[in-house]
Amino acid sequence: MQKTLAQLTDRLVASYGEFGGINHLDGKNLPSKRAITLITKDLLRLLFPGFFDDKLIHSSEIKTETGSLLAEVLQNLESEIAKSLEYYPPPELQVPKRDLRSVARAYTIELLSSLPRLREMLQTDTEAAYNGDPAALSKEEVIVAYPFIEAIAVQRLAHELYLNKIPLIPRIMTEWAHARTGMDLHPGAQIGAYFFVDHCTGTVVGETALIGDHVKMYQGVGLVAKSLSLGQKLRGQRRHPTIEDHVTIYAGATIMGGDTIVGEGSTIGANVFLTSSVPAHSLVIQEEANVKVISKKDRQKDPGDFTV
Amino acid sequence: MQKTLAQLTDRLVASYGEFGGINHLDGKNLPSKRAITLITKDLLRLLFPGFFDDKLIHSSEIKTETGSLLAEVLQNLESEIAKSLEYYPPPELQVPKRDLRSVARAYTIELLSSLPRLREMLQTDTEAAYNGDPAALSKEEVIVAYPFIEAIAVQRLAHELYLNKIPLIPRIMTEWAHARTGMDLHPGAQIGAYFFVDHCTGTVVGETALIGDHVKMYQGVGLVAKSLSLGQKLRGQRRHPTIEDHVTIYAGATIMGGDTIVGEGSTIGANVFLTSSVPAHSLVIQEEANVKVISKKDRQKDPGDFTV
Amino acid sequence: MQKTLAQLTDRLVASYGEFGGINHLDGKNLPSKRAITLITKDLLRLLFPGFFDDKLIHSSEIKTETGSLLAEVLQNLESEIAKSLEYYPPPELQVPKRDLRSVARAYTIELLSSLPRLREMLQTDTEAAYNGDPAALSKEEVIVAYPFIEAIAVQRLAHELYLNKIPLIPRIMTEWAHARTGMDLHPGAQIGAYFFVDHCTGTVVGETALIGDHVKMYQGVGLVAKSLSLGQKLRGQRRHPTIEDHVTIYAGATIMGGDTIVGEGSTIGANVFLTSSVPAHSLVIQEEANVKVISKKDRQKDPGDFTV
Numbered sequence: 051m052q053k054t055l056a057q058l059t060d061r062l063v064a065s066y067g068e069f070g071g072i073n074h075l076d077g078k079n080l081p082s083k084r085a086i087t088l089i090t091k092d093l094l095r096l097l098f099p100g101f102f103d104d105k106l107i108h109s110s111e112i113k114t115e116t117g118s119l120l121a122e123v124l125q126n127l128e129s130e131i132a133k134s135l136e137y138y139p140p141p142e143l144q145v146p147k148r149d150l151r152s153v154a155r156a157y158t159i160e161l162l163s164s165l166p167r168l169r170e171m172l173q174t175d176t177e178a179a180y181n182g183d184p185a186a187l188s189k190e191e192v193i194v195a196y197p198f199i200e201a202i203a204v205q206r207l208a209h210e211l212y213l214n215k216i217p218l219i220p221r222i223m224t225e226w227a228h229a230r231t232g233m234d235l236h237p238g239a240q241i242g243a244y245f246f247v248d249h250c251t252g253t254v255v256g257e258t259a260l261i262g263d264h265v266k267m268y269q270g271v272g273l274v275a276k277s278l279s280l281g282q283k284l285r286g287q288r289r290h291p292t293i294e295d296h297v298t299i300y301a302g303a304t305i306m307g308g309d310t311i312v313g314e315g316s317t318i319g320a321n322v323f324l325t326s327s328v329p330a331h332s333l334v335i336q337e338e339a340n341v342k343v344i345s346k347k348d349r350q351k352d353p354g355d356f357t358v
Numbered sequence: 359m360q361k362t363l364a365q366l367t368d369r370l371v372a373s374y375g376e377f378g379g380i381n382h383l384d385g386k387n388l389p390s391k392r393a394i395t396l397i398t399k400d401l402l403r404l405l406f407p408g409f410f411d412d413k414l415i416h417s418s419e420i421k422t423e424t425g426s427l428l429a430e431v432l433q434n435l436e437s438e439i440a441k442s443l444e445y446y447p448p449p450e451l452q453v454p455k456r457d458l459r460s461v462a463r464a465y466t467i468e469l470l471s472s473l474p475r476l477r478e479m480l481q482t483d484t485e486a487a488y489n490g491d492p493a494a495l496s497k498e499e500v501i502v503a504y505p506f507i508e509a510i511a512v513q514r515l516a517h518e519l520y521l522n523k524i525p526l527i528p529r530i531m532t533e534w535a536h537a538r539t540g541m542d543l544h545p546g547a548q549i550g551a552y553f554f555v556d557h558c559t560g561t562v563v564g565e566t567a568l569i570g571d572h573v574k575m576y577q578g579v580g581l582v583a584k585s586l587s588l589g590q591k592l593r594g595q596r597r598h599p600t601i602e603d604h605v606t607i608y609a610g611a612t613i614m615g616g617d618t619i620v621g622e623g624s625t626i627g628a629n630v631f632l633t634s635s636v637p638a639h640s641l642v643i644q645e646e647a648n649v650k651v652i653s654k655k656d657r658q659k660d661p662g663d664f665t666v
Numbered sequence: 667m668q669k670t671l672a673q674l675t676d677r678l679v680a681s682y683g684e685f686g687g688i689n690h691l692d693g694k695n696l697p698s699k700r701a702i703t704l705i706t707k708d709l710l711r712l713l714f715p716g717f718f719d720d721k722l723i724h725s726s727e728i729k730t731e732t733g734s735l736l737a738e739v740l741q742n743l744e745s746e747i748a749k750s751l752e753y754y755p756p757p758e759l760q761v762p763k764r765d766l767r768s769v770a771r772a773y774t775i776e777l778l779s780s781l782p783r784l785r786e787m788l789q790t791d792t793e794a795a796y797n798g799d800p801a802a803l804s805k806e807e808v809i810v811a812y813p814f815i816e817a818i819a820v821q822r823l824a825h826e827l828y829l830n831k832i833p834l835i836p837r838i839m840t841e842w843a844h845a846r847t848g849m850d851l852h853p854g855a856q857i858g859a860y861f862f863v864d865h866c867t868g869t870v871v872g873e874t875a876l877i878g879d880h881v882k883m884y885q886g887v888g889l890v891a892k893s894l895s896l897g898q899k900l901r902g903q904r905r906h907p908t909i910e911d912h913v914t915i916y917a918g919a920t921i922m923g924g925d926t927i928v929g930e931g932s933t934i935g936a937n938v939f940l941t942s943s944v945p946a947h948s949l950v951i952q953e954e955a956n957v958k959v960i961s962k963k964d965r966q967k968d969p970g971d972f973t974v
Contacts, residue, residue, distance in 0.1 A: 054775060055733065055736060055740065058736050058778050058779060059733040059736055062712065062732055062781050062782055063729050065781070066728065080806060080810060099374055101388070113367060113371050116374075117363065117364070117367040120363060120367055120370070124363065137806075138803065138806075159362060162370075163366060163369070165373070166369055166370055166373035170373075184565075184583070184593040184597065185544060185564070185593075187446065187525055187526070188446060190388060190445075190446075190526075191525070191526055191529060194388060194391065195526065195529045195530050196533070197536065217804075218803070218810065218811065221811045222811050225812070225813065228813065229846055229847065230537055232540050232560070232867050234865050234867065234885075236801060238801070251541075251559060251848070251868065252868040252886050254867070254917070256801070257801040269542075269578075269580065270560050270578055270610070270868065270885075272865075272885065272886075272917045272918070272936070274916075274917060275800070277798065277882060277884075277914050277916070283800075285800040285801075289800065300582075300614075300631075301580045301582060301612045302578065302612060302629065302886070302918055302937060304918060304936035304937060306936070319631055319955070320580070320612035320614070320631040321610060321630075322937070323935055323936040323951070323952050323955070328957050330959075331959055331960050332958065332959050332960070333957070333958045333960050334955050334958075335631070335955060335958075336644070336645075336953075336955050337644075337645040337956065339630045339631070339644050339645065340645065341636050342640065342641045342642075343636075343638075343641075344639050344640070404678065410699075420679060421675060421679050424675050424678055424679050424682075425671065425672070425675040428671060428675055429671055432671065467670060467674070470674050470678075471674060473674075473678050473681070474677055474678055478681075492873075492891070492902075492903075493854070493872070493873045493901075495754065495833055495834070496754060496833075498696060498753075498754075498834075499833070499837060502699065502834065503834065503837045503841045504841070505845065538845055539845065540867070540868070557850050557870045559844070559848050559850065559867060559868040559870070560848075560867065560868040560886065576890070576893075577850075577868055577870055577888065578868050578888075578918070608890075608893070608920065608922075608939075609888045610886065610888070610918055610920060627939055628920035628922070628939040629920060629937045629938075644939050644952070644953075645953040647935070647938045647939070647950050647951060647952050647953065648952075649944050649950050650949045650951075651944075651945055652949050
């Protein structure tokens with residue numbers, strides 16, 4: 051048995067040398083997924099004080115609590131940003147390696163300074179969710195129980211880091227939210243105020259999408275790019291659509307392409323596939339489905355076989 | 359640095375005062391998400407004894423084990439229900455605050471008393487899943503490996519609490535299952551026996567949906583409401599469709615509106631968007647897709663660009 | 667209170683006797699979900715060394731680390747496979763119970779021997795993901811942040827066990843990945859090299875699907891079976907489609923049936939429902955949606971009500 055194990059080990063370790071690209075050995079440190087998860091959770095607690103804690107926080111304690119939480123995030127996020135800048139230095143950033151730590155600190159402070167502004171935005175999202183869903187009993191229920199609030203809060207945080215071209219971390223943050231909520235909001239997307247996505251699962255918003263104010267979407271909506279053979283050559287170009295103010299997009303609709311603009315006040319029906327622009331106040335609906343009524347006898351032969 | 363941190367803290371704490379609605383400080387206790395998660399897991403262990411435990415349970419121990427698990431759930435759930443009733447007292451419930459604890463206890467005992475009945479229902483769901491999926495090897499595989507069983511079990515539990523108008527907790531329970539399975543079954547939905555949803559991800563069943571017996575659905579199916587500007591004014595009204603017995607709904611179909619009835623024995627094809635009723639034994643299919651065959655040469659220019 | 671609790675216990679325990687099929691008591695040991703989760707995570711660490719660890723691994727340590735991880739997986743997986751074979755012996759396997767352990771060991775060694783080969787396949791998948799998504803900054807980002815890599819790695823591992831007809835474990839593995847990524851790739855599916863699914867949520871690939879090389883898919887795509895009343899009688903028959911090389915399938919498309927073949931180089935547009943074959947180099951698109959422009963005044967009455 052020891053021999054088998056030794057052989058297995060040798061062959062596997064040999065393969066680590068042969069195929070590059072999926073090893074990460076002796077390299078620089080990648081930012082830690084686990085650390086970024088903890089930081090993201092702490093940032094959510096700072097954005098929604100008292101909601102993600104098990105014990106009640108009293109106003110008298112809030113300043114001390116907030117201060118120590120901020121100090122912790124400051125230290126941990128700075129360290130992950132430094133690793134990330136060292137691992138994959140953005141071409142625009144012309145600083146010697148020894149200065150990366152202080153650059154990372156500046157970016158971290160910038161993010162923490164933005165929290166009050168992000169709270170203002172998230173306030174509008176919470177209001178949109180509450181007003182838009184008759185099933186919501188209260189704004190508290192929206193914050194505690196709706197996956198949307200977590201997903202949009204993480205995207206708005208990650209977007210701030212994305213704007214400073216910090217590699218890897220913004221995407222790790224939004225993928226954490228994606229795994230929890232089923233909604234994949236890219237950190238690059240620019241999303242206006244009073245945003246709401248109900249149910250969230252399967253909704254995808256691409257890197258260069260532009261979303262106006264008061265946009266309401268449902269599960270399974272995609273604001274996506276054409277899958278062109280050019281691939282990596284398209285990096286940085288606009289590939290995802292523009293959604294203007296007061297647009298509603300129903301479940302499963304896919305809107306594609308960087309030139310596609312959905313004009314303000316439009317409604318896109320469920321499961322539409324839209325690849326070109328529509329003017330303001332459009333109503334876009336799938337061709338009506340075919341309805342055939344089939345005798346009970348025939349249906350009972352094979353109710354699932356609708357190729358007849 | 360200390361100065362920066364103090365400034366960040368001051369500004370953030372000030373924002374907690376300015377923007378209401380996304381703070382939860384000095385308020386009454388919200389029910390704890392973590393506690394409700396643990397209670398939900400314990401309820402699943404009571405519903406499916408031996409399936410969610412790592413060690414084997416012997417019949418000789420089952421009475422002791424069940425008794426102590428019930429005692430634990432009784433205490434913890436009562437405490438969360440009490441918090442929830444105190445936080446957001448249902449208008450119908452006219453009891454003084456000092457009696458909330460005993461009301462909470464009564465509701466908890468009612469839920470625990472319903473477990474044998476819920477087991478009967480879940481038995482039918484397990485059978486429907488096994489019979490409906492040729493990939494299922496055994497009913498044990500269905501219970502251990504299919505996300506559907508977990509999602510429907512949690513919905514049936516939450517529905518009991520919903521019927522007693524207990525705020526917040528039912529929704530926190532189903533959102534826990536939503537995060538794990540990708541399927542969002544609202545606690546309010548009335549779901550018949552022999553229900554089965556294969557794959558689950560992205561499927562949404564709204565608060566006022568009515569689902570008959572022997573209904574089979576797939577991933578990405580939505581039983582949803584129109585997104586009307588009336589918003590919160592529609593609370594309590596029927597907004598979601600009725601699905602009669604023996605209906606099959608394929609992946610990605612969206613069925614909308616409180617007046618929409620899908621007659622018994624009907625089949626709804628994938629990606630259909632249905633906004634009005636269809637009679638019994640209907641077969642509803644999307645307009646056939648366009649198929650163009652394009653020369654290999656042209657396709658190789660840009661296989662993803664199908665706007666040509 | 668003690669009396670109530672005793673009554674609740676008695677009734678629930680009685681129900682464990684009445685309704686079969688959803689108990690698991692006094693039976694043989696089912697494989698443990700928790701153990702299989704830990705084994706799967708260890709297998710991922712063996713496939714992508716250094717990516718899922720928080721600390722940096724140096725080349726000098728890699729042999730020792732790999733050896734001890736392999737030894738651990740060998741012991742734990744063998745034990746779970748043995749439980750699984752004992753619980754549900756595959757009809758083809760004609761070995762007495764006392765030999766199950768050594769059969770389990772042989773299967774485990776076979777899986778571990780396949781790791782270098784699986785790494786080669788996953789290398790092609792990583793490359794396809796990087797080349798196919800202009801939002802990807804580097805292959806490292808793909809491995810660290812894309813849910814696809816985790817999902818396909820787990821499927822390729824589970825597929826090896828599936829080929830040896832090991833019950834329960836392959837499905838528990840892929841359902842673990844399903845819960846984390848939203849993508850349900852059945853262990854039975856045969857998937858070629860250079861596979862990529864972007865965003866993943868809601869994508870389903872059925873047990874008997876055949877996928878060629880260089881296939882690119884998006885979120886919400888289903889390669890599914892007809893829901894026939896024959897149900898369990900179809901076990902083992904081909905029920906899911908064939909996708910030939912170099913096919914692109916956009917979000918939400920559903921392709922159904924064991925006779926359906928999508929010819930090489932084809933493109934399937936979003937939300938298409940395809941139930942029959944298309945030749946090579948086909949372009950398949952949904953009927954164009956209806957676009958109506960409605961005066962702002964009318965839209966403001968009720969923007970969500972598009973049945974007018």
